Amino acid sequence: MSRVAWQLATVKSIRSETPHVKTFVLSLPSWTLHLAGQHYDLRLTAEGGYQAERSYSIASPPEQTGEIELTVEIIADGEVSGYLNEGVQVGDQLEVRGPIGGYFVWRGEAGAPPLLLVGGGSGVVPLMAMLRHRQHLGLRTPAVLLFSVRTPEEVIYRAELETMAAADNSFTLLLDYTRQAPPGWAGYHRRIDAAMLAEVVAHFGEVKPQAFVCGPTGLVESVANGLQAAGLAPEMILTERFGPTGG
Numbered sequence: 507m508s509r510v511a512w513q514l515a516t517v518k519s520i521r522s523e524t525p526h527v528k529t530f531v532l533s534l535p536s537w538t539l540h541l542a543g544q545h546y547d548l549r550l551t552a553e554g555g556y557q558a559e560r561s562y563s564i565a566s567p568p569e570q571t572g573e574i575e576l577t578v579e580i581i582a583d584g585e586v587s588g589y590l591n592e593g594v595q596v597g598d599q600l601e602v603r604g605p606i607g608g609y610f611v612w613r614g615e616a617g618a619p620p621l622l623l624v625g626g627g628s629g630v631v632p633l634m635a636m637l638r639h640r641q642h643l644g645l646r647t648p649a650v651l652l653f654s655v656r657t658p659e660e661v662i663y664r665a666e667l668e669t670m671a672a673a674d675n676s677f678t679l680l681l682d683y684t685r686q687a688p689p690g691w692a693g694y695h696r697r698i699d700a701a702m703l704a705e706v707v708a709h710f711g712e713v714k715p716q717a718f719v720c721g722p723t724g725l726v727e728s729v730a731n732g733l734q735a736a737g738l739a740p741e742m743i744l745t746e747r748f749g750p751t752g753g
């Protein structure tokens with residue numbers, strides 16, 4: 507089977523990550539080793555033959571063989587995410603193809619530069635695959651995740667990220683609450699801006715990090731500009747845009 511041929515995956519389990527985000531664990535008859543950051547396409551076909559196709563980043567690391575995890579934000583009126591939320595149960599089959607994409611990927615090579623991961627909302631998904639891969643490899647490449655969400659209840663993978671940060675002092679988790687922060691919160695509480703990015707880049711000292719930025723289009727563009735203003739060369743800033751709106 508070709509690497510990008512469609513195949514029928516079976517839904518092995520479904521987890522709620524936040525009130526509006528679910529992870530689907532899919533068993534694949536033809537699993538292919540992927541790179542952290544790649545995605546799958548998912549295709550729904552209605553009875554009349556109408557098809558809708560969307561891309562979803564792989565949340566699971568390449569070490570998790572035979573299956574992939576896709577983490578989907580349920581968007582109001584979303585054609586595909588709405589169906590995945592309401593119409594899909596464990597044991598159902600879904601048509602997928604992948605892995606796809608060779609640009610927004612992190613291979614975890616020894617000697618690679620430190621990692622600066624910036625995500626907005628579900629944009630954290632491919633970044634999580636990178637962090638999980640880094641953890642599996644036992645790498646201590648310095649890594650920072652700046653994760654922007656509106657409210658505390660929207661932090662996808664919260665428990666896993668906090669456990670990872672507590673166990674590994676070369677990984678720093680920076681949460682940014684744009685609308686509502688928890689009581690007594692002393693961290694970031696505004697939209698990501700140039701001053702915030704300069705501070706985060708300074709965290710790495712003299713060594714410039716490799717940045718991966720993912721999320722809504724507006725966030726990705728402003729973060730990429732801010733990182734350049736903070737001194738990162740354009741080729742050190744890789745971006746992935748998930749959607750047309752700021753969410």
Ligand SMILES: Cc1cc2nc3c(=O)[nH]c(=O)nc-3n(C[C@H](O)[C@H](O)[C@H](O)COP(=O)(O)OP(=O)(O)OC[C@H]3O[C@@H](n4cnc5c(N)ncnc54)[C@H](O)[C@@H]3O)c2cc1C
Nearest residue numbers: 560561562563577578579583584585586587628631748749
């Ligand atoms: C490479 C790639 C990887 C992606 N990975 C993920 C992932 O891991 N998890 C994930 O949840 N999504 C991911 N997306 C976004 C996903 O492909 C869909 O766009 C998203 O699920 C919405 O599809 P829908 O059919 O539910 O909504 P649609 O019916 O297409 O749109 C409904 C409404 O929502 C708006 N909209 C569309 N997409 C978004 C969005 N992303 N954010 C906010 N509003 C939107 C539309 O403008 C429209 O008004 C990825 C996109 C790309 C290109």
